[in-house]
Amino acid sequence: MTKSKTTVDEHGQIRDRRGEWRSGRPVWLDPIFSRPWDIKAILRGIFGFPSMLYPWFTIFMVLVCISYFYFTPDLAVMRNFGWSWVAEIAARNFVLITVWNGAFHLWFIKYRMQGRKKKYNGNWMATNSSIFLFKDQVYDNIFWSYSGVLFWTAYEAGMWMLIANDMIPMISISEHPVYFCFLMLAVQYWRNFHFYWIHRLIHWKPLYDKVHYLHHKNVNVGPWSGMAMHPVEHFLYFSCMLIHIVIPSHPLHMMLNGFQTALGPAISHCGFDEIVFGDEVALMNDRYMHYLHHRFHNVNYGEGTVPLDKWFGSLHNGTPEADAHFRALHSARVAGQTEEK
Numbered sequence: 001m002t003k004s005k006t007t008v009d010e011h012g013q014i015r016d017r018r019g020e021w022r023s024g025r026p027v028w029l030d031p032i033f034s035r036p037w038d039i040k041a042i043l044r045g046i047f048g049f050p051s052m053l054y055p056w057f058t059i060f061m062v063l064v065c066i067s068y069f070y071f072t073p074d075l076a077v078m079r080n081f082g083w084s085w086v087a088e089i090a091a092r093n094f095v096l097i098t099v100w101n102g103a104f105h106l107w108f109i110k111y112r113m114q115g116r117k118k119k120y121n122g123n124w125m126a127t128n129s130s131i132f133l134f135k136d137q138v139y140d141n142i143f144w145s146y147s148g149v150l151f152w153t154a155y156e157a158g159m160w161m162l163i164a165n166d167m168i169p170m171i172s173i174s175e176h177p178v179y180f181c182f183l184m185l186a187v188q189y190w191r192n193f194h195f196y197w198i199h200r201l202i203h204w205k206p207l208y209d210k211v212h213y214l215h216h217k218n219v220n221v222g223p224w225s226g227m228a229m230h231p232v233e234h235f236l237y238f239s240c241m242l243i244h245i246v247i248p249s250h251p252l253h254m255m256l257n258g259f260q261t262a263l264g265p266a267i268s269h270c271g272f273d274e275i276v277f278g279d280e281v282a283l284m285n286d287r288y289m290h291y292l293h294h295r296f297h298n299v300n301y302g303e304g305t306v307p308l309d310k311w312f313g314s315l316h317n318g319t320p321e322a323d324a325h326f327r328a329l330h331s332a333r334v335a336g337q338t339e340e341k
């Protein structure tokens, strides 16, 4: 009996026998790191829509500024440790992640505002599944994401104490406006560089088996899956905020670093290639690179912003050629292991 390899779904999208849909485009890689330089592509990558600046960076900056000016305790108070001011930061961060992740969840998963249009995986979030806490993927993911907020808050509070006590190099916007803007944009490159290395570390088998397996229970990802990590992974993941101990920064840089680290995963794990607002309007999301990591495990440890995977040979760019390449590598590895035995 031959099994049909593909099906056409309710949106006219072709899905393979696992129910997966692909955009047909190779995954996005930052043109800044491509050679020869394509100036048009670089400018589009910085100023286009979507791009490095719009919309996510701009939205994060708005959230950071509102939080900095209205929902952060006075610097003088933060000179000495106190549970009350730490609780204030924690409360702000819990509200932020609940509203942010919750909005993506309501749009994509709960109310299925765009159905499965542009959804990579054909399935919805798992329920009645014993591999997840409370037998429910979404509740499991929310639980671990909230645990991550404690780490985000701990790093942020620690950094605020160092800032308040003049223990780390700080800059002012008026004295160094160009450097301030440059560093604002550089934060996401640093974060992606840092993430690649800690991600490779936790794919080391002993750490994978004890720590990172928890994140990888989510093969089919949703907005709350991004921060669903083991506490050891949270500890490593948020350590990117420590860069401000050595790099002269403004508190806004430190806050942006934390906000992007905590809230960014909802975007990269939403599981949809585009946010579709109607027949004519859609916002490209293009997070297939990390989706493929959840699908195949040993490819795409980083993201397209800093294409370390390309340089180290672990890039799966989403094309059938890449499928064939990694399938052949896998078969060779299995054959080698069988021979060793």
Ligand SMILES: [Zn+2]
Binding pocket: 215, 226, 269, 290, 294
């Ligand atoms: Zn992930």
Ligand SMILES: [Zn+2]
Binding pocket: 199, 203, 212, 216, 293, 297
């Ligand atoms: Zn991983």
